[in-house]
Amino acid sequence: MVQTWFPLLLGAALALTQPPSPLGFLAPLPLVWLLTRGGFRFGMLAGMGFWAMHLVWLPLSFVVLFETPWGAVPYLPLVLIKAAIWGVVFGLTRGRPLARAGLWVVQEYLTSLGEIAFPWGFVGYALVDAPGRLLASLGGVYLLSLVVMGVALCVYAAWQRLRKDPVVFSLPALGLFGLGLFWLGLWVMPLPSAQGSQKALLVQGNINPLRKLEGASAEETYLQLTRQGLQAHPDTTVVVWPETAVSGFSPELVALLGSRELISGLETGLTNRAVRVYGGQITHYYDKNRLVPFGENFPWAEVLRPVYRFFFRAFGFNGDLVSRTPGTGYTPLGRYGAFICYESVFPAVARRLVLNGAEVLQLGSNDAWYGPSFGGLQHFQMGRLRAVETGRWLLRAGNDGVTAIIDPYGRVTARIPQRQATYLVGAFGLLQYQTPYVRFGDWAVALAGFLGVIGLRNRAKGTIV
Template structure:
């Protein structure tokens, strides 16, 4: 549980290796079953506190029935930690302590994969408020997480050589983080718009009042000066800008615009549009959907069960969102903007893919109003902030009720609006064209961790073979040697 209090928005990230060291040391001393039980309890406490905002945020919207999903999620996440600890203990044996950091790196990488990917609680985010997070431009979030885990292993080991090695790693990481070059100055101006529309009103039916609110806020923001780009949040417009009514309203603004809007094309799609000079210049559909929020596994086969669940929660018979299939920067205002839609901003691979395909600026459009006033929205924001560091790109973030902010390539928040208010935020930004080592090489830390585990496993097999040889030698040859020695008078 103590580990959860070191994750953002807490400023105590430096302390994250301490509770993890206790866990690693205990796992290395227990048999696999004991390691499983202890780690499950530890992880349940960790995720239970880290995600405590979930039932509090969703119950007012969907009723108390949704709170039953919270312990299920915590239990599933705890199982992934417990399984990793038990398997590492079983396979690596005496090398368990130093194998755990690499096993955890693989676990965090695996948790980001597939339709059920969920990166809350990835170890690297613990160091997000510290200068050590600057290592993310070398190896992504995985490198930062590996540093957290290796520091914990060094503390758990406790021997002077291990402690010195851990201190050296932290010192090198700190030196790198504190010597990064300054952010490039912002030479362009963007206008970020925060409408603060009640999500319950959206769920009951979209209206033109929402569009009117965003139009009015944008006009008021433009009175202070022109903007090269205006960014509206996820699902800000009630209909796609390809519809005549919305297109006319946006054309009258006479400004390059990036906006979230629904698309009806083979089903409902959550989209971001680039709109300029009266035309749609591009569209990006949300690729990574929220499990059981935007997509429902086996929806057709389990139709009866889902309908019963939705009735219990007071919801209509939801069918889910059609996922996007491709990621490509959107052309607007002579820029190539990589759009990340809400949940996608918590996955390093999505920002990296956009930059590799030419994005020179990143834009996060979100609707965190579902989180309510809880800490969940701030956690979401702080996780997305790391994408700026990994790619060394400016990130322009527009949220329905927040967090609306501009983030420099160093991860520094240059400006942000208060949450829960309607307003506009003019911010400077700049294009960046270089590729970081992480953008170029991707998840090399994960591959390195797999090789490290393989090496440790081969080492334990070698040690085991040596012990077996020694026992066989003593059993079979020592009596012969001893007998011969006796005959010779030795």
């Protein structure tokens, strides 16, 4: 019984250090055991504990939003699939802690690839509330994952040595003390200041997504809130509306904007689009590239069509499934690197936009699909790191939140409450420099792969770490 519950509890404990939990500073503790114990079965059970806890928002949100217990059904296979991936990594690295740490990060990266990509649950997100997240500007969230697991491995190695040589001022004891100072430093280190010279108005319409699918218009809500915001803050330079806010722009909006820019989601039916409106014209557009699997894109449609149709009926949708058309590139809307909702958990998306000239990031999202669960907060916290990785301000406009402005160091400089129809006004800046992560990309993944190979090789020679 203990052999079953122990890995389950370890996995759940690690999940409690992930966003939106404030317990990220405890992440190395469960990892000390997760990196050094067990094989496939241990990893599978640990994965079940982790993913069941980390993704519990999925059944909570779907059951409430769609008012049917069938909303909880997709949760089980997702947890089992993600847990099985952990099991494979653990099975390949039994007795090889260094290899396990390296291959763990590699599998994180692999989950961001392909049409069914679901890049959730990266260990590095434990540092999202720590000033030490600044390391993401060097190597992205994958470097943060390596740092967190590296701390856990060093704790394990020092503790093993200390058990053999329990002297207060021994090298292992001093090593543990130094490691503690390093970890503490990641949580208390000062960050540079960031000042913005531009002013943005972000509008949060709080529109029920199911009513929008039924044809309800949100235009009047967005016009009214925008009018109120501009009257109170006439020096606003750009207005930001969230994902699929409206299906068109009225002459009244054009007159209201005047010489200001508008960045907005536009519902087109076949694509999920963001546009820049200036002078009464759409000057640029960006189509969402990374579509939500089983939501905007339906993999293996011919084989799974009866399954899709069953859940469509269970969720109250009429009609047949139609996948959206993905975009074909990462082109900024002028100075604005606009990306859309689900794309905020893909580090490569924001990086490509900055490589192509974006001076500020803009994310339009519709997290109302998460319902009353913590899924929206989790999505927001993960997306904050895109600002750090790219060294750009991030203007995040959500249909029901989280609507916020994040500076290039990951600090939330302005934010409004969720699930209210309101607006946010705040300062931001335009920047042109490129962080090492933008320049060199996912080099931390290559390093993780190298460490994985070294770890496997050293085990063959009788070395544990």
